[in-house]
Amino acid sequence: MKFGVIVFPGSNCDLDAFHLIRDILQQPVDYISHQTADLADCDAVILPGGFSYGDYLRSGAIARFSKIMPKVAEFAARGGLVLGICNGFQVLTEAGLLPGALYRNDNLQFRCQQVSVRVENSDTPFTNAASRGAVLKIPIAHGDGNYFAPPELLQQMEKNRQILFRYTDEKGKTRIDANPNGSLDQIAGVCNETGNVAGMMPHPERAGELILGSADGLFIFKSILNHFLSKEAVKHG
Amino acid sequence: MESSLHALGYENVYRVRVGKYLELFLEAENKEEATHQVEEMSRRLLSNPVIEDFSYSLQEAQL
Incomplete structure (x- = not known):
């Protein structure tokens, strides 16, 4: 399975x-x-974290108009797997590929810390390697991670099971003080209606080895791989 | 900022929020065309309609 990692000016993850x-x-x-208009033959695309275009205007607002983005939108429309992490999540919401938006953290602080997130839906290409309710230890590092969606939209997202992760304490309990940024309903990650585009504020790519403090981030990448392999198996009988 | 205002004695101030103010020059045939463009660019780029509102005023200027 071939992955593509998009590089915007200012990407740093x-x-x-x-x-x-x-x-x-x-x-x-x-x-x-970001300057090419070709995703080559990638099976999944990652929009990494960082500060694309210095986050001028709004986080992700400029990157969303870069040359590669129409290709990402086309790829997503064909069912391709797209994961936006942190700034990548912001870019995807700005591009309208994911619902909602990310406000400034309610505490106005740039939060750089280990958090616990609970898997809310394990039936997606991004979470199938974990079980529902599993608590993953993954770091965050952002200033604009305060997720918002208007009430009707949030309701619809709940119904479609588009909430992938929520901030919780280590035991998986939602608590106000376990929410690092004021996110609506403690939301840490969401997917689109068709489930093939996802965004999350925590950084799974920074939690892939125990030496880094946690290997829980691997679940997300393993899920993507699982999904791809099972689809290939169906394709080739 | 709110705590600085409080420190200055304006203790009756709360819910301080920062917004954005943008200025730009634009060439257009007439006011309607300028209005149309400003609305469009405000919606597409300058604001995020999910979390932001915008208002604008137009002024005729000489280049």
Whole structure:
């Protein structure tokens, strides 16, 4: 399975994602420049964290108009797997590929810490390797991670099971003080209606090895791989 | 900022929020065309309609 990691000017987690996919997951991976209009033959696309275009105007607002983005939208429309992490999540909401938006953290602080997130739906291409209710230890590092969706939209997302992760305490309990940014309903990650585009504020690519404090981030990448392999198995009988 | 205002004695101030103010020059045939463009760019790029509102005013200027 071939992964593509998109590199915007100001991306800074592209190397971490690349490392995890190549060295831990042991799958082929390429960087894709924001200036190209070609996703090559990637089976999944990662929009990494960082500060694309310096986050001028709003986080992700400029990157969303870069040359590669129409290709990402086309790829997503064909059912391709797209994962936006942190700034990548912001880019995907700005692009309208994911519902909602990310406000400034309610505490106005840039939060850089280990958090616990609970898997709310394990029946997706991004979470199938974990069980529902599992608590993953993954770090966050953001200033604009305060998720918002208007009430009707949130209701619809709940119904479609589009909430992938919620901030909880270590035991998986939702608590206000376990919410690092004021996110609506403690939401840490969501997917689109068709389930093939996902975004999350925590950084799974920074939690792929125990030496880094947690290997729980691997669940997300393993899920993507599982999904791809099971689809291939169906395709080839 | 709110705590700075409080420190200055404006203790009756709360819910301080920062917004954005943008200024731009634009060439257009007429006011309707300018209005149309400003609305469009505000919706497409300058604001995020999910979490932001916008308002604008137009002024005729000489280049």
